[in-house]
Amino acid sequence: MKPTxxxxxxxxxxxxxxxxxxxxxxxxDFYIFGMLAKTISTQxxxxxxxxxxxxxxxxxxxxxxxxxxxxxxxxxxxxxxIGRKYTFLLTLVLMGGSTFLIGLVPGYKSIxxxxxLLVLLLRLLQGLALGGEYGGAAxxxxxxxxxxxxxxxxxxxxxxxxxGLFVALGVIMLVKLNMSDDAFNAEWGGWRYPFWxxxxxxxxxxxxxLKMSESPLFSKLKSEGKTSANPLKESFQKKANLKMVLxxxxxxxxxxxxxxxxxQFYAQSFLETTCKLDFAQSRTxxxxxxxxxxxxxxxxGWLSDKVGRKWIMMAGMLLGVLLYRPIFSxxxxxxxxxxxxxxxxxLSLRLLASDTVLLxxxxxxxxxxxxxxxxxxxxxxxxxxxxxxxFTGTMYPPLSAMGGDGSDKLIPDLAPDxxxxxxxxxLSSAAYWKFVMLVWVMIIFVTMVYGPIAAFLVEMFPTRxxxxxxxxxxxxxxxxxxxxxxxxxxxxxxTFPGDPLVGLWYPIGVAALCLLIGVIYLSNKxxxxxxx
Amino acid sequence: xxxxxxxxxxxxxxxxxAIVSLLVYGAVLYIDTEGxxxxxxxxxxxxxITIFAPIAAGLSLFGWYAIRGExxxxxxxxxxx
Numbered sequence: 001m002k003p004t005x006x007x008x009x010x011x012x013x014x015x016x017x018x019x020x021x022x023x024x025x026x027x028x029d030f031y032i033f034g035m036l037a038k039t040i041s042t043q044x045x046x047x048x049x050x051x052x053x054x055x056x057x058x059x060x061x062x063x064x065x066x067x068x069x070x071x072x073x074x075x076x077x078x079x080x081x082i083g084r085k086y087t088f089l090l091t092l093v094l095m096g097g098s099t100f101l102i103g104l105v106p107g108y109k110s111i112x113x114x115x116x117l118l119v120l121l122l123r124l125l126q127g128l129a130l131g132g133e134y135g136g137a138a139x140x141x142x143x144x145x146x147x148x149x150x151x152x153x154x155x156x157x158x159x160x161x162x163x164g165l166f167v168a169l170g171v172i173m174l175v176k177l178n179m180s181d182d183a184f185n186a187e188w189g190g191w192r193y194p195f196w197x198x199x200x201x202x203x204x205x206x207x208x209x210l211k212m213s214e215s216p217l218f219s220k221l222k223s224e225g226k227t228s229a230n231p232l233k234e235s236f237q238k239k240a241n242l243k244m245v246l247x248x249x250x251x252x253x254x255x256x257x258x259x260x261x262x263x264q265f266y267a268q269s270f271l272e273t274t275c276k277l278d279f280a281q282s283r284t285x286x287x288x289x290x291x292x293x294x295x296x297x298x299x300x301g302w303l304s305d306k307v308g309r310k311w312i313m314m315a316g317m318l319l320g321v322l323l324y325r326p327i328f329s330x331x332x333x334x335x336x337x338x339x340x341x342x343x344x345x346x347l348s349l350r351l352l353a354s355d356t357v358l359l360x361x362x363x364x365x366x367x368x369x370x371x372x373x374x375x376x377x378x379x380x381x382x383x384x385x386x387x388x389x390x391f392t393g394t395m396y397p398p399l400s401a402m403g404g405d406g407s408d409k410l411i412p413d414l415a416p417d418x419x420x421x422x423x424x425x426x427l428s429s430a431a432y433w434k435f436v437m438l439v440w441v442m443i444i445f446v447t448m449v450y451g452p453i454a455a456f457l458v459e460m461f462p463t464r465x466x467x468x469x470x471x472x473x474x475x476x477x478x479x480x481x482x483x484x485x486x487x488x489x490x491x492x493x494x495t496f497p498g499d500p501l502v503g504l505w506y507p508i509g510v511a512a513l514c515l516l517i518g519v520i521y522l523s524n525k526x527x528x529x530x531x532x
Numbered sequence: 533x534x535x536x537x538x539x540x541x542x543x544x545x546x547x548x549x550a551i552v553s554l555l556v557y558g559a560v561l562y563i564d565t566e567g568x569x570x571x572x573x574x575x576x577x578x579x580x581i582t583i584f585a586p587i588a589a590g591l592s593l594f595g596w597y598a599i600r601g602e603x604x605x606x607x608x609x610x611x612x613x
Binding site for chain 2: 521
């Protein structure tokens with residue numbers, strides 16, 4: 001098949017690799033912040049209320065996503081005016097510079113309120129850059145690709161978001177496993193290394209991209225003087241185009257965004273925070289699932305060239321809507337340590353540490369702290385207990401021995417909660433691989449909705465306003481709807497603590513609405529030639 | 533299918549203001565400056581309403597276009613736009 005606009009067939013792979021490497025690095029830069037949210041919250045926000053600190057970071061995280069649509073407008077317009085190549089070079093430099101500088105901002109303890117303000121500013125710049133990057137890369141590849149193979153070629157760009165996540169997970173895990181927790185979490189500790197590494201990666205990618213030529217379709221349009229004079233006005237004030245922007249958002253990208261973030265980000269956060277999985281296990285589960293799932297982006301991109309984009313994306317949404325609750329429920333049931341503790345048969349425990357802490361505050365004189373290592377049917381976990389021994393000079397039996405949970409009338413409100421804390425759940429080998437398989441299944445849903453979507457969006461809009469028109473719905477769908485999945489999940493689970501799966505109703509609801517709109521309103525026909 | 537597209541348009545048209553009303557109702561119900569839960573925090577509600585209000589307006593516009601039959605026939609090529 002001859003590529004569009006007389007580009008040599010071998011050249012398409014150079015185009016794909018130059019675009020993909022840069023885009024992958026931008027995703028890496030963007031994700032390390034979210035993945036290190038807990039550490040960052042303690043470094044840049046006042047200590048005291050951990051939830052408030054975490055929410056503050058998540059708010060910055062969300063702010064990063066919310067400015068993405070603005071980045072799409074700013075850089076999309078630029079890309080339609082001056083060209084794809086220089087615009088996505090600019091976004092790459094902006095992203096790499098911001099990431100590197102985040103790694104250089106001193107902590108709150110050193111420079112006070114300036115620290116979170118600087119981090120917020122740099123995070124906003126990251127979001128702005130990301131908003132401009134994806135549309136440029138997808139458009140650039142699509143405008144080089146042969147007709148009838150656009151789904152296949154653009155699907156390589158689609159692997160970059162997941163590969164960026166994979167590299168971010170891998171780098172953070174490598175750094176963390178090679179130092180103590182204290183060294184990692186210190187003000188100038190290991191958590192900063194992933195930010196510093198970025199500058200090297202970006203340097204290499206800028207060098208590669210500088211050697212590439214402008215998109216042939218855009219060059220042709222420019223030489224003929226047919227580029228848009230005002231891409232924003234043409235994209236969003238012309239009804240014929242605006243209605244397609246709205247259809248792309250509500251009928252495809254909105255659902256794709258929540259499926260992407262639930263399968264990859266929410267799953268990881270759920271395994272770590274709700275299931276209390278050991279750090280290394282939760283990360284390697286994600287790494288395996290992503291590694292095994294990534295080729296399916298290309299498979300579904302290729303398939304979309306044969307059978308159309310619509311039904312593959314709709315099937316991915318339907319599967320997510322139907323299967324998210326059963327899958328997450330399985331995760332919960334198989335890490336239910338409280339049930340394991342109740343079953344005496346097959347349970348073994350060993351005391352790891354026991355110490356008495358002198359408090360001498362709020363009337364509590366001494367607190368006993370005990371740490372146990374439990375094993376149950378190949379699974380293991382840590383139990384920590386805190387018991388008050390003396391209160392204003394009067395000795396009380398340990399709270400746990402009284403069966404108290406802190407609500408006993410004898411026990412003051414200030415006494416530590418006697419309910420044991422469970423952490424570092426380590427799954428047996430069989431359970432571990434079942435978890436990998438289930439996360440992999442969710443990644444497959446991601447590949448179904450995400451693999452064909454670049455080609456789908458590119459084919460919806462004409463060359464002169466393509467960068468602007470496709471970038472905005474993409475970043476509202478992914479940035480706002482998808483990016484807020486962890487934030488709204490946390491908000492819902494804090495509000496309704498009785499249901500640990502309540503956070504799933506947001507992505508399920510959004511995906512179901514998008515599915516309904518997509519099935520009824522979208523067309524499965526492909527635009528064979530985007531050379532308009 | 534054309535009739536269904538148009539009829540559902542009314543739902544999307546009404547869904548926009550319904551979503552905003554629901555969010556404002558939720559904010560009025562839950563915002564409590566003395567409350568300790570995250571849902572009591574007015575900042576979070578302001579962020580969520582600010583983000584979703586224009587999107588809800590977009591959903592209503594989508595409904596309006598659907599009612600007017602704008603989606604009865606979709607362009608088959610990007611050059612038709």
